[in-house]
Amino acid sequence: MADRLKQTMRRDDLIYRFAGDEFVAIARGVLERDTASRIAEDLGRVLLKPFSISSGIVQIGSSIGVTICPSCANISGDQLLQHSDTAMYEAKRGGRNGFRFKECYGRS
Template identity: 45%
Template sequence: MSQDVTERKRAEKALVDKAMLDPLTGLPNRRALHDRLEQVIAAARQEGVPFSLFFLDLDGFKLANDTHGHEGGDEILKQVARRLGQAIRKDDFISRLAGDEFVIIASGVASEPICSRIAKSVCDAISVPFSLPDGPAKIGTSIGIALSSMIENLSAENIMARADAAMYTAKRKGRNNYQFASDSAELPHNVRPITLRKQED
């Protein structure tokens, strides 16, 4: 009986793990990002533990995907996931939000200089050409950074929206670079809503 219980718990855990992971890259998915954001926001409110959120969108990915095909695009995304893991601190959280968008949460990080070092490391890692069967592919990444200590009315939707808006500013300023989010300034009217509800994958 105890063996049956153990096997059932193991199977249940496997199902939960599968539901929280992106099947292509193996990174935590949107649902897992929602849970982690709720945790770090609670720690920021209750214990004063700061964090920083990095919103990444790959530059030139559509062209690379069109050039190298769907399989080539998938391989790039898998290599991006590996490079992100090597470029950031061991305890930082990485997730694939959707498509060619990724989010990094750096808990305990409260200063722009440290965020800049992390962002520069990520930009450098992604800018190295990717090896594919039919030839190399070169892309970049634009990053929007939002510090929890600089966001009024801190919530998952608010900090994500501000980091997203900063990412688009980085794209307008030349791509493969990073931009910090403004603090309490009004968001542009055209900022897209980003939902992180648990039922979404």
């Protein structure tokens, strides 16, 4: 999955496995909701593609939390992850294979 996600992101973006079945993607310089939505849709689409494991073909779904944080925001990495985590759980409650936004307003 990490390889699929990496191929979807830009070369300078970051993607890593956070815990269990959770991944974090950091798309630097993305400040527009439309751009973030396109990235979330692309990630969700690549995760839906079936793949093979030893016991057969598997298809998974995803719930994606998105936070856009302007450079003037004064929040920690932990707070940023918390915003995204909240958005992810909102996406899960809304049904699988979707994404939700959690705004980041912390400003210095």
